Amino acid sequence: MVIEVAEYQERMKKTKERMATKGIEVLLVTDPANMNYLTGYDGWSFYVDQILAIFDDEEQPIWIGRTADANGAKVTTWLYHENIIPYPDTYVQSDIRHPMDFVAEILTQIGQDKRKIGVEMDNYYFSAKCFQQLVKGLPNATFIDATLLVNWVRLIKSPKEIELIQRAAVIAKHSMLEGIEMVDEGVRGCDVAAKISYTQLSGTSQYGGDYPAIVPLLPAGERTSTPHLTWTDEPYRKGENVILELAGCYKRYHAPIARTVQIGQPTANMKNLSNIVIEGLNACLNFIKPGVTCEEVEAIWRQTVEKYGVTKEFRLGYSMGLNYPPDWGEHTASIRKGDKTILLPNMTFHLIPAIWSEGDSFEISESFRVTPTGCEPLVDLPRELVIKDGMTFEKLNPVI
Amino acid sequence: MVIEVAEYQERMKKTKERMATKGIEVLLVTDPANMNYLTGYDGWSFYVDQILAIFDDEEQPIWIGRTADANGAKVTTWLYHENIIPYPDTYVQSDIRHPMDFVAEILTQIGQDKRKIGVEMDNYYFSAKCFQQLVKGLPNATFIDATLLVNWVRLIKSPKEIELIQRAAVIAKHSMLEGIEMVDEGVRGCDVAAKISYTQLSGTSQYGGDYPAIVPLLPAGERTSTPHLTWTDEPYRKGENVILELAGCYKRYHAPIARTVQIGQPTANMKNLSNIVIEGLNACLNFIKPGVTCEEVEAIWRQTVEKYGVTKEFRLGYSMGLNYPPDWGEHTASIRKGDKTILLPNMTFHLIPAIWSEGDSFEISESFRVTPTGCEPLVDLPRELVIKDGMTFEKLNPVI
Incomplete structure (x- = not known):
């Protein structure tokens, strides 16, 4: 055991x-x-x-x-x-x-x-x-x-649990990189899902992966107007955006992460939207430390993005860790209005300030653990709208 | 749609x-x-x-x-x-x-x-x-x-549903072949699970796969004493048997299938056990036709294997088709004592007469549809204990 x-x-x-x-x-x-x-x-x-x-x-x-x-x-x-x-x-x-x-x-x-x-x-x-x-x-x-x-x-993780989640985070990173690398015009969503799943289960050469509690969520085009559609076998088209939400899983512990890929150049609106969401996400991550409450984190998000006219009526994030299908969330603390849970070291959350709309949709997330002085993102990936426009996408890190 | x-x-x-x-x-x-x-x-x-x-x-x-x-x-x-x-x-x-x-x-x-x-x-x-x-x-x-x-x-499938299940069956066949090909001494279970999952999701060049309601079940060695363990990252050892139970899934319709792989030569007991179970499975498939009841199918199994001293206290099979996690079974008709459901054309079942024990364990299954005159196995694979003993395993069919 x-x-x-x-x-x-x-x-x-x-x-x-x-x-x-x-x-x-x-x-x-x-x-x-x-x-x-x-x-x-x-x-x-x-x-x-x-x-x-x-x-x-x-x-x-x-x-x-x-x-x-x-x-x-x-x-x-x-x-x-x-x-x-x-x-x-x-x-x-x-x-x-x-x-x-x-x-x-x-x-x-x-x-x-x-x-x-x-x-x-x-x-x-x-x-x-x-x-x-x-x-x-x-x-x-x-x-x-x-x-x-x-x-x-389960809310506060032990050092051993943090270690397992950190292993899951390495798998999450590689799964996301493989998925991002593959998304492009003419590629079928099912093949991207397959590659992601392969990476999730195979894990690394040092340790294998476990099945995440949720399959890769990969809405594309009009399906990005809603967060929980999986994939189809239709090839992606130029101009579409593709949302990738997935987790690495190790011994049933999760590290979820989401990114959005734009196939072709983004519209001005999409660029603007992604900048605002990333600014909001960064503001939250900079604010989080032991002693602040979940609803205070949400308020920081709201203050940051409201000045651009952006509102989000959804929950911004939730406690996560050990789980089984159908959910990797723990159903306890939520980062939203009214949640007065006080953040403490070694709580782990998935912070996912996405904007879904029938027009442009952008989703980006970080899993983090609360540290003694702040917070630490678990999955080491740049925070950006990924643009695939004909050029070879550079692997951000070699796969271990 | x-x-x-x-x-x-x-x-x-x-x-x-x-x-x-x-x-x-x-x-x-x-x-x-x-x-x-x-x-x-x-x-x-x-x-x-x-x-x-x-x-x-x-x-x-x-x-x-x-x-x-x-x-x-x-x-x-x-x-x-x-x-x-x-x-x-x-x-x-x-x-x-x-x-x-x-x-x-x-x-x-x-x-x-x-x-x-x-x-x-x-x-x-x-x-x-x-x-x-x-x-x-x-x-x-x-x-x-x-x-x-x-x-x-949902019990009786429409022609359209049968078509979707048949597509799932093609994916099941290829997923099983990929899994069987890969299982061998020194290979990690997580890598086999990854390859199976890749094949399940990617599907064929004509159509993509969907996520099955259950992840690949891959118990090996002592873990084959029980059917619902998944995989580990331990390399398989010579002498171990590995049970593979998985499904192909297309548009949420399933075709499950199970096979057992022996790494190295099987014991005489294992050979014997596999022959008995396959004889029982064949007897059931030969017997099934419209008008017979679920419990009559189970009785055929029992009569066939009891003469060898084999008993199975578990349910032998169940109706299956459209589903979501955590189960691809429909929870209606079960092939077991006391179930008087009359089989009719275009019902679809997973027949899985496995024997799990703390000694040898052998699992083999067929998904079938009831036809107007009998039944038709959905997944085209030989019914045998697969032996991997140093030789290259020949792919039974080229992957499409």
């Missing part, structure tokens, strides 16, 4: 402290990122129900999942094998049995059925039906909403 | 018929595959809440999603633009506003708040909290469980 057992135990301790403040005695964790964070569990098995049950009075949690995946839990976690409890395959996608019925039975068998049970009501992979079956199967329990409880524990 | 509007309307009609039989007047669809199936909507935006609302007395559904994604709905769906309703970014991952509050308000404004409302209680991306907020926001509505309602409409 890449994380030491002592670090998992420390994470458990912090989780239990948060449980205590909310009066939670048993916490049922279904978010795969939170399961991984607390145990190391890593498999593409979150498409079936699985949980980690944490007890206020037990050192180790128990893992409950599909029989076929129990060996995966043995291979990837620090848990005692007797704490890995498989449910039979007859519970999988059945209309007569539900995995949460099994969970309720286990909790009852071990005398945990009359307790205050926290559930991740609004994390991924905890369906409305999951909750309904738990309530039915545990009539004597009291349920407490524990949405994002573990996510908030 | 790749699907014609008339086909979307036909899908809507079938959906409304199912709604009627369940007494549902308004159906709220949150599963991204179901949203795509009914409208064409395609974006990596399912990490925030979004829904499609279908009314028994309206021709067109309405799409409700994040403001930034509304243009994506305009670009990718057949809906009137006035039926695309964006919610402000302040609803995104907020602890004071929930997107389902907005949905409840819209339904109230258009007079749909006192109706019988179907919700996908156990599909992906409909959290326990989503349901709670809807119930709170629509106190005069009656809620009905509509889990898998649209999934069941």
Whole structure:
């Protein structure tokens, strides 16, 4: 395991402290990122129900999942094998049995059925039906909403986590450079996505890459009016802009980054727009240091760009790190109006002040970590609108 | 759009018929595959809440999603633009506003708040909290469980869908061949995953690939004791077996396939195991035709392999087609004991009779479509344990 057992135990301790403040005695964790964070569990098995049950009075949690995946839990976690409890395959996608019925039975068998049970009501992979079956199967329990409880524990990264994110950032840099190099008139978006994905997964000669929680987002032309379209097999045309948003991923830790490429010379408006957005981004990065709040960072952005008549109604950024599909964001602190989270050293964010419109669209981002005195961008790439106009694009750095 | 509007309307009609039989007047669809199936909507935006609302007395559904994604709905769906309703970014991952509050308000404004409302209680991306907020926001509505309602409409594929799946199958074949060619002693799993992913996304020279709903699953060595581990950056060692499970994907339609590669000569047990599993798989494929049930197919498997003392407690296969992460399976018909679904022409399944164990593990699969007289494997690859033992592996077919 890449994380030491002592670090998992420390994470458990912090989780239990948060449980205590909310009066939670048993916490049922279904978010795969939170399961991984607390145990190391890593498999593409979150498409079936699985949980980690944490007890206020037990050192180790128990893992409950599909029989076929129990060996995966043995291979990837620090848990005692007797704490890995498989449910039979007859519970999988059945209309007569539900995995949460099994969970309720286990909790009852071990005398945990009359307790205050926290559930991740609004994390991924905890369906409305999951909750309904738990309530039915545990009539004597009291349920407490524990949405994002573990996510908030994840906010400040350990030195080891920073190291993993820095490795992800190297992969992000190379993936972006490969993508930028390839984007040009006549090139198909699918081939650019393929090259990016190759680089993301292959990683470097020293260490391999992991799959990012989001595939490369590559809108081009009119599709840049919206941020979450992927790619097509249409060749790019001269005059189009192409937005590349991607992450490097290492051991499930992410470093996202976005850049915009203009095929052919940009319009005056596009040049102007990119200059304004970059000025706003730089102003934020210069401002960020421990002690300032998320909403203060957003205010700096707004002050900087409003004088040019630019407004952005979207969230400017978010905390990120360990994750699984469908999102690399942590859903805790957001850089936006009203978010009073105070930035502290070793928080890591993706700051993405994009402007999408039905006219010109420009997106540029930085992932950064808060340092003791300021912040440090994680991915080493120039902050500019990339122009591809017939000339060979120079690789900014040799690929390692 | 790749699907014609008339086909979307036909899908809507079938959906409304199912709604009627369940007494549902308004159906709220949150599963991204179901949203795509009914409208064409395609974006990596399912990490925030979004829904499609279908009314028994309206021709067109309405799409409700994040403001930034509304243009994506305009670009990718057949809906009137006035039926695309964006919610402000302040609803995104907020602890004071929930997107389902907005949905409840819209339904109230258009007079749909006192109706019988179907919700996908156990599909992906409909959290326990989503349901709670809807119930709170629509106190005069009656809620009905509509889990898998649209999934069941998807069971039989149209000729156009078969064509898309066949294109996915070509990509699957090439991705598997590239993966198999690369697996060998000293090669890192991450590099094999990278090559597979490259081939999946790039597709063919005629058409590009889409991202599959599951990343390549590549357990090796002891990790083959469980099916859902991905890859590591450790080099493969002589004597290890490597399981490759992957899909080709085209316009969100999948063709999954699995093969096992032995590095070095297989043990006698491994050879034996692979022969038995292949005999069982062939027996199933020979048996399948319209009119037989899923559980009868499973019984054929069991009869074939039990005489060798092999048992498999897992589901043998499942309906598949259009999908998004985290699963390419449709969660409807399963090839297992107790499933009485009758096979009909143009149903498409992934049949995957793998044996995972802490000793030898062997996995091989076929995706097939049911034809008028039998079944047709979709991915054209030999059914065998692939042995890599120092010799150059011959490409079975040139890559197109």
